Amino acid sequence: MKPTKHDDVHKLSLAGLLISLGIVFGDIGTSPLYVFKAVFHQGTIDRDLIIGSLSCVFWTLTLQTTVKYVWITLNADNKGEGGILSLYSLVRKKAKWLIIPAIIGASALLADGMITPAITISSAIEGIAIHNPTVPTVPIVVVIISLLFLIQRFGTSIVGRVFGPLMLIWFTTIATLGAMYVHHSPEVLYALNPYYAIKTIVNHPQALILIGAIFLCTTGAEALYSDMGHCGKKNIRISWIFVKIALVLNYLGQGAWLLEHQGSVLGDRNPFYAIMPDGFIVYGIAIATMAAVIASQAMISGSYTLISEAVRLNIWPKVAIRYPSDQKGQLYVPSINLILYLGCMLVIAVFKDSSKMDAAYGLAINLTFLTTTILMCFFLARVHVHKIWIALFGTFYFVIEFGFLFGNLSKIHHGGWLTLLLAAVLFTAMFSWYGARKIKNRFVKFNDIRNYYPIISELTEDKSVPLYASHLVYLTSANKKNEIESKIIYSIINKKPKRADVYWLVHVDVMDNPHTRDYVVDQLIPNKLIRVDFKLGFREEQRISLLFRKVVEDMVQKGEIDITSNYETLKKHKIAGDFNFVVLEKIISKTHDLKWHEKIILEIYKLLKRFSLSEEKGFGLDSSFVTLERVPLNIPTTTDVKLTRLTK
Numbered sequence: 001m002k003p004t005k006h007d008d009v010h011k012l013s014l015a016g017l018l019i020s021l022g023i024v025f026g027d028i029g030t031s032p033l034y035v036f037k038a039v040f041h042q043g044t045i046d047r048d049l050i051i052g053s054l055s056c057v058f059w060t061l062t063l064q065t066t067v068k069y070v071w072i073t074l075n076a077d078n079k080g081e082g083g084i085l086s087l088y089s090l091v092r093k094k095a096k097w098l099i100i101p102a103i104i105g106a107s108a109l110l111a112d113g114m115i116t117p118a119i120t121i122s123s124a125i126e127g128i129a130i131h132n133p134t135v136p137t138v139p140i141v142v143v144i145i146s147l148l149f150l151i152q153r154f155g156t157s158i159v160g161r162v163f164g165p166l167m168l169i170w171f172t173t174i175a176t177l178g179a180m181y182v183h184h185s186p187e188v189l190y191a192l193n194p195y196y197a198i199k200t201i202v203n204h205p206q207a208l209i210l211i212g213a214i215f216l217c218t219t220g221a222e223a224l225y226s227d228m229g230h231c232g233k234k235n236i237r238i239s240w241i242f243v244k245i246a247l248v249l250n251y252l253g254q255g256a257w258l259l260e261h262q263g264s265v266l267g268d269r270n271p272f273y274a275i276m277p278d279g280f281i282v283y284g285i286a287i288a289t290m291a292a293v294i295a296s297q298a299m300i301s302g303s304y305t306l307i308s309e310a311v312r313l314n315i316w317p318k319v320a321i322r323y324p325s326d327q328k329g330q331l332y333v334p335s336i337n338l339i340l341y342l343g344c345m346l347v348i349a350v351f352k353d354s355s356k357m358d359a360a361y362g363l364a365i366n367l368t369f370l371t372t373t374i375l376m377c378f379f380l381a382r383v384h385v386h387k388i389w390i391a392l393f394g395t396f397y398f399v400i401e402f403g404f405l406f407g408n409l410s411k412i413h414h415g416g417w418l419t420l421l422l423a424a425v426l427f428t429a430m431f432s433w434y435g436a437r438k439i440k441n442r443f444v445k446f447n448d449i450r451n452y453y454p455i456i457s458e459l460t461e462d463k464s465v466p467l468y469a470s471h472l473v474y475l476t477s478a479n480k481k482n483e484i485e486s487k488i489i490y491s492i493i494n495k496k497p498k499r500a501d502v503y504w505l506v507h508v509d510v511m512d513n514p515h516t517r518d519y520v521v522d523q524l525i526p527n528k529l530i531r532v533d534f535k536l537g538f539r540e541e542q543r544i545s546l547l548f549r550k551v552v553e554d555m556v557q558k559g560e561i562d563i564t565s566n567y568e569t570l571k572k573h574k575i576a577g578d579f580n581f582v583v584l585e586k587i588i589s590k591t592h593d594l595k596w597h598e599k600i601i602l603e604i605y606k607l608l609k610r611f612s613l614s615e616e617k618g619f620g621l622d623s624s625f626v627t628l629e630r631v632p633l634n635i636p637t638t639t640d641v642k643l644t645r646l647t648k
Contacts (some may be wrong), residue, residue, distance in 0.1 A: 006368050018233035021171065022163025024227045024236055025243045026295030027116055027220025028065065029167065032125035032174060032250045033272050033288060038213040038358040039143070040258065040266040047262050049210075052200025054191030054255045056214045058248060064369070065221040068397055072239050073225050073372065074233040076379045081514040081539065082228030083302075084109065084372060085309040089512045089538055091378040098375065099434060103315055105371035106306060107426035109222065110336075111364040111419055114301040114343025116219075117145050117296035119361050122354040124288035127273045130281055138352055142345070144289070148296060149341040152332055153322075163294050170291040173284070175246035178253030181275040184255035211407030216358060217251075219365045220295070222372065226302055268355075303340060305539075306332040312510050312538045315434045316610045318618030323543070337613070343422060350418060359415030363408040364423055366401065373397045429608060436605030439598055440586055444477065448483040453525055455493065456503060465499040470565050470577025473499035474584070475619065476507050481522050481531055484644065487584055491629055501566050501577060505531040506548060508619075514539040519551055527561060544619040545581075552579075581626045583615045 002306040039053050078086040088102035121144055125137045182188060188577070190196060201207050224236055254271035276284045309329055310316035322332045351357045377394045381387075408416060459465065474488050491500050505524075516537040523530055532551055536542060555561045564570075565577035588602065610619070 011232065012234040012238060016432050017239045018164030018168065020164075020231040020235045021167040021243070022165075022240040022294065023230055023298050023301075024223055025171075025220065025239070026163075026167065026291065026298040027120075027223050028218065029171060029220065029243060030120045030123070030207050030288075030291050031217050031219060032247060032254065033270075033292070034119060034354055034361075035213065035216045035251070036254050036258065037123075037266070037282050038216055038272045039210065040271075041227035041355050041358075041524055043263050043265075045258055045264055045266060045359060047259060049200065049204070050262075051188070051191050052204070053197045053210065053214060054188060054251060055194065055197035055249050056200060056210075057217045058191055060214060060218050061244060061247065063400065064218045065224070066240070066244065069221045069224045069372075070237055072393070072446065073376055074228060074236065076225075076376060077228065077233065078230070079513045079515060079537075080229050080638055082310070083226040083306065084222075084304065084368060084375070085313060085538070086108045086229075086514060087225075087372065087375045087379060089313070089514075091382055092512070094378045094382065098378065099315070100431075101371035101374045103427055103430045103434065104423075105368045105375075106310060106315070107430055108364040108367040108371070108423045109226075109306060110303055110340075110423040110426050111343070112172075112219070112361075112368070113299045113340050114422055115293075115361050115364065115419065116299040117148065117340075118344045118347040118351075119354050119357040120295050121145060121289065122348070122357060122501045123270075124285065124292040125270075126354060127270065127281065127285040127288060129268065130273055138348065141348060144293065144340070145296070145348075149300070149337055149344075150291060151299065152337050153334070163255070163297070166290055166371070167294060169490055170294075171243055171246040172289055173287055174250040177275050177284075178246075178248075178250035179254045182255035185257075185259040187251045188255040188259065191252070192300045193253065203284070208407045208410040211404055212362060212411050213407075215362045215366060215408060217247075219362055222365060223298065223302065225372070226306075227298070228264065250643055278472055297551045300337070302339060303329070304333045305337055307333050307336050309538050310430065312536075312540070312542065314437055314510075315430045317429075317433055317612030318615075318625035319611075319613060320617075347418065351415060356415060359411040360419045362404075363411070363416045363419040364409050366405050366563050367423065369401045370405065373401060428604065432601045433608055435598075435601040439594070439602065440588065441477075443588065444586070445486040446478055446483040447486050447489060447537050449482055449489075449524065449529075452484070452489055452493075453529070456529055457525055459493070459497065459499055460501060460503075462499060465497050468498035468500055469580035470501045471504060471579040472498060472502070473504040473562065473579060473581045475544070475581070475615075476505045476531075478505075478507065479509070481524070481533070485584075487586065491582060491584060495629070498582075500580075502527065502531045502561070502563075504548075505529070506544065507531065507533045508542060508544065509533060509535050511535050511537050513537045516540070519547070521551065521555065521560070523560075530561070542619055581616070581621050583619075583626055583628050585615060585622070585628060585630045587630055 036053070037058065040049075076082065076087050076090060078090050083101060084105040084175065088098060092098055092102075118141070122137070122141050124141050125144070128135050128137055128140075161477060182507065201211065204210050223579070224240070250272075253275045257271050259276050272288075273281060273284060304321075307316055307319070310319055311318055311321070319333060319335045321333070347357060347360065351360065373394065377390055380390045380393065412420065472492075474491070475487060476488060478484055488505075492503070514537045516535055517540055518535040520533040520535070521530065522533075534544070534547060552563060556563055563576045565575050567577075570577070594602070614628075616628065
């Protein structure tokens, strides 16, 4: 899995370079398995198309991966972390609508997480057909993917430690195989001239389909940014030099083989395996399968991290997040594991072999590239880059990425529809969860808590009211310390008055920084009403019960609060009083005043709510000390109700 000891891995070191190879480059590193198979799957092998497509691959890797991601996007460093949601957290205050590209990018990445294991492992296993065409490869692929998802619950830290050396073997192998074959047709080196890429795109009769296939060579570029927090930008930049050389050499070797077979039809042959010596093919299949599994594992792990960020940014339902080992940063999200697995099985069931899967692959990550470009333009403005450079960056990459998008859209009827369907379902879930929260927040009313100081002070001393708890804790969404939701006041005073020795208000503020863990304490009414504001990074686990206990312990140690029970017997023996959390579940009791699309959002939200964690579990509260109260946000009024009273 992915280590996150930032001080160690962010420094340029041999260990950091190996970690980068194992985590960052798995997806893009396995692209030689299927790119040229997708380009030449139909039609005759033609010299101009070989040189032109090779040139397109080289310059796509250069402009899209090297320049955009390695040189520019890695500078959008959010305290050492990267990724679409980390980037969004840096610029979200610039414009509210930026949540849309952020959600599109996140949902497209998750859809890509369903397709990557299917196409990479299928492409590797299909090499078996070279030796024995009668062996059914689909069942083997299903078994490998099933085992891969099954072991996630147990943690993969042991396997993770060997990812780097294994990927080093992979890149060394593909570089060597490619270099060994280039001398068969040295003219493939003409492809380094961008003239041939431009000529092919302009003149090729099926340029859009070709562009869609070429795009597959850079599908893992987003991982370079997403996994920055696990490896550090210096390690990624240096290791990319080696990775790019290995990829280019292998592509050139495949191109040399294709030049030797001009005029023929590729059919079921795969140029990647064709350049291997006969005696090496069995080992080549084994190494390719290993690399495909590692690429898939990295994609799965990245999806877990993405979801954990989305939960804390309130764009995904609160779901169970487990930590299967002591290794920091290792996550396991059971619900996402199941969703990704079912998605992979769906892709395999629909397409069966990798040559058909490439139609669905690429479109999802293309959407992520576009949304990253949008957010990067705002980031460049945030760091005061001149507007001219921002305009040039945006224009240049929008032209390239919209060109790729049109190429990928041309494959919709061949399978791209499945990508759009998966991404659309995920986008709908994310946007509905986010939108429902915004709708509900419109109905939340806040009062000035200072107006209630006298009654709260008196209530703590009023022996006629039964003691509800020694310490009563409410979770509040009020950002200002002098504000309080009217529903909390209603719960304390009106809805069966709740007397406590001390009332606590706990507020959680999700910060733009990934790993912040700070808190502020305000004694609103000394020793009677205390507010605690947690400032947690968007990658921090919100274990409020544990964090709150630590705050109380620190306050007791500093003599700021006495939590000894006021019951005479317990006080005599200096036993601490009980703590009770009250969680208010806010529900909308009437919807006829809402717009039609808001009603749809709330209906989807209600459906998602059934599968999400309860409020107390979502905040990491001990359920044995939690009272759940359901409160209406918009109480129906009797203004428009007409009744006629009949006389007897």
